[in-house]
Amino acid sequence: MKPIRILFRSISSAFKSVIRNLSLSVASISCIIITLILVAFAVLLSANINNFTSDIEDDLTMVVFVKKETTDEEIEDLKKNIDAVPNIRDVVYKSKVQIKDEMSKEDETYNRIMSEWKEDENPLKPAFIISVDKIEVMGETANTIMNLEHVDIVKYGKNMVESLVDIFDIVKKVTYVAVIALVFVTAFLISNTIKITIYSRKNEIDIMRLVGTSNMVIKLPFLFEGLFLGIIGSILPVIFTIYGYIFLYDKMGGVMFTKIISLINPYDFVFKVSAVLVVIGAVVGMYGSYKAVRRYLKI
Amino acid sequence: MSFIELQDVYKIYKNGVTAIADMSLKIKKGDFVFVIGHTACGKSTLIKMLYREEKPTKGNVFVGGVNVAKLKNSKVYKLRRKIGIVFQDYKLLPKLTAYENVAFVLESYGYKESEIKPKVIEALTRVGLKEKLRSFPDEMSGGEQQRVCIARAIVNKPKVLVCDEPTGNLDPDTSKEIMKVIDSINKEMGTTIIMATHDRDIVNRMKKRVVVIKEGVIAGDYEKGSYKVDEAH
Numbered sequence: 001m002k003p004i005r006i007l008f009r010s011i012s013s014a015f016k017s018v019i020r021n022l023s024l025s026v027a028s029i030s031c032i033i034i035t036l037i038l039v040a041f042a043v044l045l046s047a048n049i050n051n052f053t054s055d056i057e058d059d060l061t062m063v064v065f066v067k068k069e070t071t072d073e074e075i076e077d078l079k080k081n082i083d084a085v086p087n088i089r090d091v092v093y094k095s096k097v098q099i100k101d102e103m104s105k106e107d108e109t110y111n112r113i114m115s116e117w118k119e120d121e122n123p124l125k126p127a128f129i130i131s132v133d134k135i136e137v138m139g140e141t142a143n144t145i146m147n148l149e150h151v152d153i154v155k156y157g158k159n160m161v162e163s164l165v166d167i168f169d170i171v172k173k174v175t176y177v178a179v180i181a182l183v184f185v186t187a188f189l190i191s192n193t194i195k196i197t198i199y200s201r202k203n204e205i206d207i208m209r210l211v212g213t214s215n216m217v218i219k220l221p222f223l224f225e226g227l228f229l230g231i232i233g234s235i236l237p238v239i240f241t242i243y244g245y246i247f248l249y250d251k252m253g254g255v256m257f258t259k260i261i262s263l264i265n266p267y268d269f270v271f272k273v274s275a276v277l278v279v280i281g282a283v284v285g286m287y288g289s290y291k292a293v294r295r296y297l298k299i
Numbered sequence: 300m301s302f303i304e305l306q307d308v309y310k311i312y313k314n315g316v317t318a319i320a321d322m323s324l325k326i327k328k329g330d331f332v333f334v335i336g337h338t339a340c341g342k343s344t345l346i347k348m349l350y351r352e353e354k355p356t357k358g359n360v361f362v363g364g365v366n367v368a369k370l371k372n373s374k375v376y377k378l379r380r381k382i383g384i385v386f387q388d389y390k391l392l393p394k395l396t397a398y399e400n401v402a403f404v405l406e407s408y409g410y411k412e413s414e415i416k417p418k419v420i421e422a423l424t425r426v427g428l429k430e431k432l433r434s435f436p437d438e439m440s441g442g443e444q445q446r447v448c449i450a451r452a453i454v455n456k457p458k459v460l461v462c463d464e465p466t467g468n469l470d471p472d473t474s475k476e477i478m479k480v481i482d483s484i485n486k487e488m489g490t491t492i493i494m495a496t497h498d499r500d501i502v503n504r505m506k507k508r509v510v511v512i513k514e515g516v517i518a519g520d521y522e523k524g525s526y527k528v529d530e531a532h
Contacts, residue, residue, distance in 0.1 A: 207392065214403075
């Protein structure tokens, strides 16, 4: 019971301290709000980038055209050989008849032209539609397949894929670095606030030490104060995330600029991001105050 | 072993000043001891070593069987719970009432509210401040503030009360009243009292044991002694 009593007294003391040093608390909460809003931006952006990167990765396929004179048995062998190449996720074979049918359905002009072809006049080549695990090494996979027997042409959006991968990679890295930097800035601000609180309560801390208060009991209220500042500071960013993202999603019709880049559905997603913000606020608050307590509370 | 015992204690500060040199001293449980000497003679250092605010450079300092010199920093609070400290400048928290100033000690030890109230009222009654429970320090006289400081020191019923010039800021009449309170704590609660003081009248009137410190060493130790000007200065 004693530790629980001490815990509750620490919480109440921390709460009183937040109120007592209101102007200081407001200043640091404001800093936390700004930082967490920026963190929210970065998290929303990087999650969406991850999302449409994987969408694009899922959609990106490689088409392997087979030489015209290849027999069915050879095609069967080729499929086995392609399956054995690393980085292959899925292989679908399409005969020249299937390709003709699909193209006819896709476009009226194709349909008009192709409908005039007799069965043995079909000039199309059979093909394998291949999806890969990692688009970063799609080029290597294509080269390997190109060297297999009976393969005529291997086609994939080489330049587009590579530049997309590069751009997304840079954007992701920048947002990660920004999030980490902002988290440290927040921790530093909280640490400073707690430092000032410690100085303003120096007299009280000295007396507590002298009358035999344990170090833990002296330190706990400051840790809780950091925790409170972090959690209170995360309230506005959470509201901003939930309402801001839902508003943007509705306004933009669930896509960014083009239908290729779809945004993550807000339900569930905004609540997860909000939880992340509260946790970052709380952890960073505690960490900041822990740093200040360790450094400035000489007991 | 005596309740408090110093064995060949040295305290040399980082700036090279020797505050205490080869000091040995024994104090029995329930004793009342005045520590006298001129300013910077080492008496405050001696007092501070008892509650481990200062650590001896060499030697042993035993308080209630615990060697304070070898006590880990993390365990110091346990020692301080057995020692009540009375300061010259009272060290009260200005935003707390007399009651709260005393109660917060027990709160920080984790006592229940129902245990705290009777103990605090008992301590404040003992120092004659039952009527001033709700007064803030700035609404009280110097003597009353010192009584709150004493009440705070004795609320956990410590075995020893260490007083560092408790009457230093008070007029002679108020000093007498404070000494009455401290004397009654010694007699009625059996608390060992060690008091550093400059107050010649008090020492001469009370006829208690007097330890005279001069330049960091014990220059005299008298049962029922008095403040001898030639020794202290």
